Amino acid sequence: xxxxxxxxxxxxxxxxxxxxxxxxxxxxxxxxxxxxxxxxxxxxxxxxxxxxxxxxxxxxxxxxxxxxxxxxxxxxxxxxxxxxxxxxxxxxxxxxxxxxxxxxxxxxxxxxxxxxxxxxxxxxxxxxxxxxxxxxxxxxxxxxxxxxxxxxxxxxxxxxxxxxxxxxxxxxxxxxxxxxxxxxxxxxxxxxxxxxxxxxxxxxxxxxxxxxxxxxxxxxxxxxxxxxxxxxxxxxxxxxxxxxxxxxxxxxxxxxxxxxxxxxxxxxxxxxxxxxxxxxxxxxxxxxxxxxxxxxxxxxxxxxxxxxxxxxxxxxxxxxxxxxxxxxxxxxxxxxxxxxxxxxxxxxxxxxxxxxxxxxxxxxxxxxxxxxxxxxxxxxxxxxxxxxxxxxxxxxxxxxxxxxxxxxxxxxxxxxxxxxxxxxxxxxxxxxxxxxxxxxxxxxxxxxxxxxxxxxxxxxxxxxxxxxxxxxxxxxxxxxxxxxxxxxxxxxxxxxxxxxxxxxxxxxxxxxxxxxxxxxxxxxxxxxxxxxxxxxxxxxxxxxxxxxxxxxxxxxxxxxxxxxxxxxxxxxxxxxxxxxxxxxxxxx
Ligand code: WT7
Numbered sequence: 001x002x003x004x005x006x007x008x009x010x011x012x013x014x015x016x017x018x019x020x021x022x023x024x025x026x027x028x029x030x031x032x033x034x035x036x037x038x039x040x041x042x043x044x045x046x047x048x049x050x051x052x053x054x055x056x057x058x059x060x061x062x063x064x065x066x067x068x069x070x071x072x073x074x075x076x077x078x079x080x081x082x083x084x085x086x087x088x089x090x091x092x093x094x095x096x097x098x099x100x101x102x103x104x105x106x107x108x109x110x111x112x113x114x115x116x117x118x119x120x121x122x123x124x125x126x127x128x129x130x131x132x133x134x135x136x137x138x139x140x141x142x143x144x145x146x147x148x149x150x151x152x153x154x155x156x157x158x159x160x161x162x163x164x165x166x167x168x169x170x171x172x173x174x175x176x177x178x179x180x181x182x183x184x185x186x187x188x189x190x191x192x193x194x195x196x197x198x199x200x201x202x203x204x205x206x207x208x209x210x211x212x213x214x215x216x217x218x219x220x221x222x223x224x225x226x227x228x229x230x231x232x233x234x235x236x237x238x239x240x241x242x243x244x245x246x247x248x249x250x251x252x253x254x255x256x257x258x259x260x261x262x263x264x265x266x267x268x269x270x271x272x273x274x275x276x277x278x279x280x281x282x283x284x285x286x287x288x289x290x291x292x293x294x295x296x297x298x299x300x301x302x303x304x305x306x307x308x309x310x311x312x313x314x315x316x317x318x319x320x321x322x323x324x325x326x327x328x329x330x331x332x333x334x335x336x337x338x339x340x341x342x343x344x345x346x347x348x349x350x351x352x353x354x355x356x357x358x359x360x361x362x363x364x365x366x367x368x369x370x371x372x373x374x375x376x377x378x379x380x381x382x383x384x385x386x387x388x389x390x391x392x393x394x395x396x397x398x399x400x401x402x403x404x405x406x407x408x409x410x411x412x413x414x415x416x417x418x419x420x421x422x423x424x425x426x427x428x429x430x431x432x433x434x435x436x437x438x439x440x441x442x443x444x445x446x447x448x449x450x451x452x453x454x455x456x457x458x459x460x461x462x463x464x465x466x467x468x469x470x471x472x473x474x475x476x477x478x479x480x481x482x483x484x485x486x487x488x489x490x491x492x493x494x495x496x497x498x499x500x501x502x503x504x505x506x507x508x509x510x511x512x513x514x515x516x517x518x519x520x521x522x523x524x525x526x527x528x529x530x531x532x533x534x535x536x537x538x539x540x541x542x543x544x545x546x547x548x549x550x551x552x553x554x555x556x557x558x559x560x561x562x563x564x565x566x567x568x569x570x571x572x573x574x575x576x577x578x579x580x581x582x583x584x585x586x587x588x
Contacts, residue, residue, distance in 0.1 A: 005386065009382065009384070018379070020251075020381055020382075032242065035242055035395065036428070039052055041056070047214060047241070048212070050125035053281050054126075055086065056281075060256075060283065065082055065285060068080055068115070068286045068288055069286070070288045071290060073291050089208075090206050090208035092123025096154070099177075099178050101154055101177075103127065103129060105129050106221060107120065110138075110157035110165070111158065113288045123208075127208075128213050130235075131220055131221070132152060133266050134147075134267055136161060139542035140165045140169055143165055144172055146223045146231060146233075150435065154180065156182070157179070159191070160184060180196070183198065215239035218238075218433075219238045219240065219241075220235065221235055221435065222234045225481055227473065232435075233434060240372040241429075243372060244373050247278065250393065251363075251377040255284070255308075257284065258284045261287040261302070263293075263313065284309075287307060293316055296327065298316075299328060299331045303332060309336075312341055312362075313341060314343065314347070314350060315343075325353075338360070340365055342366070342478075343475075344478050346387075349386075363378035363379070363380065363384060368454075375396050375423060376389050377393055391461075391462045396427055399411050399449070402417075402419045415457075418467050419455065419456070419457070420453065420454065421454045421456050421464070423450045430450065454467075472502070472567075474511050477544070479545075483513075486501045487501050487515075489541050493537075495519050496517055496519065497519055499515055499556075500565075501547060504570075513545070515551070530552070533550055
């Protein structure tokens with residue numbers, strides 16, 4: 001199973017000099033204080049993401065470079081230079097000022113990959129408020145939970161998304177003071193209690209000095225799925241930009257003026273850390289495709305936009321593989337020089353397929369919403385062992401550990417032992433809290449280490465190999481899905497008595513969501529009922545979160561204390577050993 005082949009990297013003459021050429025040396029010489037100084041240029045206490053991404057970049061001479069180019073379905077391109085993007089961000093910061101939105105307030109977006117999202121995000125940073133991007137494919141239920149938990153005071157969304165998903169929630173969101181709408185056609189009347197985003201932007205001045213925020217001020221609120229029904233609100237501070245910048249340089253190897261394409265949606269941390277902030281601090285031109293995945297379209301973008309560095313995800317890579325290498329070959333990619341991946345396990349075959357299709361491997365990177373930036377990576381100048389996630393980023397101390405009791409752990413120093421990934425706190429993009437859940441936050445830290453909840457092993461060269469998650473959380477198409485959140489929505493269907501949700505292997509999405517449903521008496525299993533329950537789940541949760549499959553079950557395996565044993569369902573589903581069943585209900 002473990003491929004032994006190593007993909008060697010001869011440093012071809014004429015290629016861009018990589019920022020990280022010698023891993024050990026860069027690691028030895030690296031310090032976060034130096035990384036901060038390199039980015040900010042000053043050692044004072046002030047730091048603002050918008051300042052580093054725009055003002056500072058403009059001062060470095062990137063003002064007239066295209067910062068982002070948006071491509072729509074019909075291949076129309078809309079682009080903004082760094083200077084133009086700053087003007088938009090400044091207008092939005094002034095809009096927040098005019099609406100008397102205070103520093104520290106949460107500004108949420110429910111938007112696709114549109115220029116307005118960039119303006120709102122950067123303007124929110126500039127104003128010292130907290131930016132909370134929400135995934136546009138969420139249904140009303142996950143949206144309500146996240147807007148409530150985040151105490152969002154402002155929401156920017158489109159009129160269509162608002163009418164479809166948010167309007168009916170307004171009563172449940174008393175803290176939401178301002179809803180600003182992007183209008184598809186400015187015809188009819190605005191929905192009640194909403195304002196016209198474009199009109200506010202038009203009337204706002206386009207100059208604004210970023211708020212004097214400090215490293216410790218919260219800038220971002222991302223939601224991630226946890227092991228309870230409630231999502232976790234992960235806060236990142238303005239200092240996150242230091243790590244996002246350093247990794248955009250050392251891992252993604254972004255050189256000023258280059259074309260970079262991050263395919264992640266801005267509703268998730270990757271789409272912000274490496275689809276907005278990090279790349280801007282590097283002075284690159286970002287490509288933003290407004291459409292969903294399409295193999296032909298993606299190849300056309302890589303070619304026509306002359307993409308040099310490409311950051312994507314295993315699900316997409318597997319879909320490209322499925323579409324076949326003949327399709328890859330219909331175009332050429334002379335500018336493409338580095339490809340990286342994140343979000344789920346990148347199998348060795350996918351890395352090798354990169355060699356076959358593009359003449360270079362995909363470089364796996366590992367991190368989490370909580371880490372705020374890439375922590376473990378394959379670097380462009382270093383040899384790649386397909387299937388491995390790579391080594392710890394300079395400035396990051398990563399180990400494999402085993403919990404040995406309450407508050408203690410053992411560091412597994414000898415290679416190849418499986419344990420949990422642990423990181424030594426001290427990097428600037430480490431999350432600063434789980435919103436309103438200090439206990440949960442504290443529990444992530446044991447004996448001076450942050451425990452990531454992922455199982456891995458480390459080989460003798462310090463390369464990490466992903467083994468699995470230590471919890472029940474499902475990873476589908478790169479998105480973390482809490483089985484509990486899906487179960488809660490299913491439980492609200494009148495026919496459902498009990499439900500258990502697990503992830504089952506899927507060749508493309510990595511995992512797919514499967515629900516086992518026990519029906520209430522009076523309901524009989526049928527395909528019609530299955531479709532009804534599926535429809536109910538999609539309406540509440542959105543298609544990205546709803547189960548793909550529902551199986552009816554007469555009785556779900558439960559522990560004696562009444563907890564559904566997802567582990568057992570999973571083992572049965574996968575034909576794996578059922579493990580310790582001593583707590584299973586009905587066993588003697
Ligand atoms: C979880 C974090 C990383 C930003 C986007 C996802 C899984 C992430 C890898 C990888 C195997 C990976 C882990 C991690 N994951 N990268 N290279 N190989 N698994 O952020 O939604 O917070 O998810 O994604 O399980 O804990 P996230």
